[in-house]
Amino acid sequence: MRTLVLDIGNTAVKAGSFDGPLLREMVAGLTPASVRELVLRWQPLHVIVASVAEAAVLAVEELQDLVPGQVLGFSPGTTPVPLRNAYATPHTLGADRLAAAVGAAGLRPGQHTLIIDAGTALKFDLVTADGTYHGGSIAPGLAMRLRALHAFTGRLPLLELPTPDATIPLVGDSTTGSLLSGVVNGTVAEITGLMARYQQQYPGIGVLLTGGDAAFLAARLPARIFVVPELVLLGLNRILVYHVDK
Numbered sequence: 001m002r003t004l005v006l007d008i009g010n011t012a013v014k015a016g017s018f019d020g021p022l023l024r025e026m027v028a029g030l031t032p033a034s035v036r037e038l039v040l041r042w043q044p045l046h047v048i049v050a051s052v053a054e055a056a057v058l059a060v061e062e063l064q065d066l067v068p069g070q071v072l073g074f075s076p077g078t079t080p081v082p083l084r085n086a087y088a089t090p091h092t093l094g095a096d097r098l099a100a101a102v103g104a105a106g107l108r109p110g111q112h113t114l115i116i117d118a119g120t121a122l123k124f125d126l127v128t129a130d131g132t133y134h135g136g137s138i139a140p141g142l143a144m145r146l147r148a149l150h151a152f153t154g155r156l157p158l159l160e161l162p163t164p165d166a167t168i169p170l171v172g173d174s175t176t177g178s179l180l181s182g183v184v185n186g187t188v189a190e191i192t193g194l195m196a197r198y199q200q201q202y203p204g205i206g207v208l209l210t211g212g213d214a215a216f217l218a219a220r221l222p223a224r225i226f227v228v229p230e231l232v233l234l235g236l237n238r239i240l241v242y243h244v245d246k
Helices: 032-042 055-063 095-107 142-151 175-201 214-218 231-244
Strands: 002-008 013-019 022-027 046-051 071-073 113-118 121-128 132-140 206-210 225-227
Touching (some): 046 055, 046 231, 055 071, 095 113, 095 121, 095 132, 095 206, 113 175, 113 214, 113 231, 142 175, 214 225
Parallel strands (some): 002 046, 113 206
Antiparallel strands (some): 121 132
């Protein structure tokens, strides 16, 4: 069964082409016009659209005439998923957070899993071994922290993240070095500290890292973290197949 997954995020539109549970192709940086071209080229039987904004509604309407099967607009507050959702305010829950949780539960069934999504925001999400999504935490991502330091001060420059293999010293000997040390080393310390607390409360918990900054952070975090760049897409496809099979 050919399916198409569309993930409309804060900064990018990503698409995944699936054959059953297998991700065959992934494309990022799409525009509305290129999404249409992608649908015509991939010719999926079913499509799911998820968005952190309201763009999903429009996308679903536009795709109805292009897809022979189901076009599912994913809404965490109303769309059933193959996971128990214990979030107290599901209508405020980001589609990417719940989709990543569904993807994690599929990869690690029957196991405690902590998902770290390092994107525009730095998000932690917990799925317990009984298949329940509980929620987690949201903090500024790396780029947001750098932008905030520039925007809310008079003289601090706006910096871009260096390459993933760059060395970030603990003690910055310049303003640039000090900013990078504070943002990067501070974020790494935040992640490792929270991981330790989750591991104390949920012994044996596994950690999955995803998001645009996953590659940058992976080299600075413990080796026991598994990087899964396509985690949200995997979760969305699981949700789509769950509905098609009903």
